[in-house]
Amino acid sequence: MTATSPASTSRRRRISGIGLVLVAVYGILALAATGRSTVQILSDYSEAPLAYSLSALAAVVYILATVALVAPGRGWYRVAWITIGFELLFVLTVGTLSIVDAELFPRDTVWSYYGGGYLFVPLVVPVLGMLWLARHRPGTVRDAS
Template sequence: MNPLARIGLIVSYAVLALAALGRSSYQISTKFADAPLAYSVSALSAILYAVIAIALWKGRHRIALIGTSIELAGVLIVGTLGYIESSWWPDQTVWTGYGSAYGWVPLVLPILALWALLRARRAHLASSGDGA
């Protein structure tokens, strides 16, 4: 993977982890009873973002690939459910509205990360003679 792309992804995921951690910590500590599912999703997204950032930093591309796949699925599921049944999400999560409160970064970032990770994997397989 291109070193600049890797650093960009690591920084992006670290910033999102901190933002989601701050948001969820405040929400859980002050008003958890208002929207426990939404605030739990934000906390889980913070953990997932941190795992992805650390995996990218340590070169654990398989873990990063799995994490970004889970992230994209989560963003799509929570975002879609928010439009289908908004009463399930009485307050916003990091992934509500496909991450609109975060400038849609939670939707775009896993797509970019998956693209970069899969591209690097293909290049690695081609150079090692293990695949096309």
């Protein structure tokens, strides 16, 4: 292993600096959502099918968003926008519904009460994600894509 200087390795990836913290937060959220939805669906799916399906959806979206933030290229950049936009939409919709119509969600999801069960991280992180994406378009970073 010779030719890879630190500069060239950091240029190959889209994300660096504080963006890495964002990726870490997304990774943790993906892990938490996956664990929660797996347990919910395996132990008592019939009790709250809508809430539990949403938990599973949340898990998939967070995993996709984590990957999309790290992976290089315009395609993944678009996926990052879509998944993160989707998260913001859902945390607001499900958050509102869980307060207005509690019967709809007899069990909590990651997005219930605007992510209150997760210290509102699910509400804050998509906004930070969008800010980060807006300031780091693939064109501005000289990568191979």
